[in-house]
Amino acid sequence: MSKLYPGISETFVKKYHSNIAISYHHKTTIDCNMYCKIKIEDNIIILEVYCDSSIGSNKELSILFKASNSKVLIALIQNHLDVISRLSSKHALYIGSELIKAEIAQLMKQDYIQN
Template sequence: MVTTEPGFFLMGNKYNYPLNSANDLGMSSKYGLITKREDYTISFLFYYINKCSNNYRISCPILFTSYRAITLSKLIELHRAVMIQISPEHALYIGIELMKAELSLIIDHDYIQN
């Protein structure tokens, strides 16, 4: 299960910090994680990874939470630090995933980010 709670999980592997080995997994240095939370909200955790010597560190994690995908997308749009990091193609992908997460809340199904 993917979660944004302390002790982050990704693809069944547990990390002490969110994706502290992301580049070792072949992931890009920018990453967004969309989750459906137990309080019936959708969250979008965005962060980018900066390399410091031989270690990777998380720089500026930003968490957005809302009950609706449209509100969440508007919050993301207003955050300049996030918008300069996201390409138009990635913004479309995020929008699709936010709508899938909201739909999973409405019909009470599990949500898995694609």
């Protein structure tokens, strides 16, 4: 695991470092219901991961993934053990399909609206 990006292998970071950006907000909860928002800003696809706090019902932005294409974002998610371990198969497939739609919208210079 790398010091700069905990939870992501050092090899992956060395290979994709110039194409990725990850922000960690103060805490990720251990037990949470997760939901994701996908958007495009400045030709970058952004995946925001929100968790329900185990203490209250507030949803907090836990992890922010940014990449220029869906392939890199999917690789980032796959290498982030904390996120991948909490995703159901159905939710993972949904996120993958939405990332592909976002990339198509990005390439076609169209607005993307998450379904």
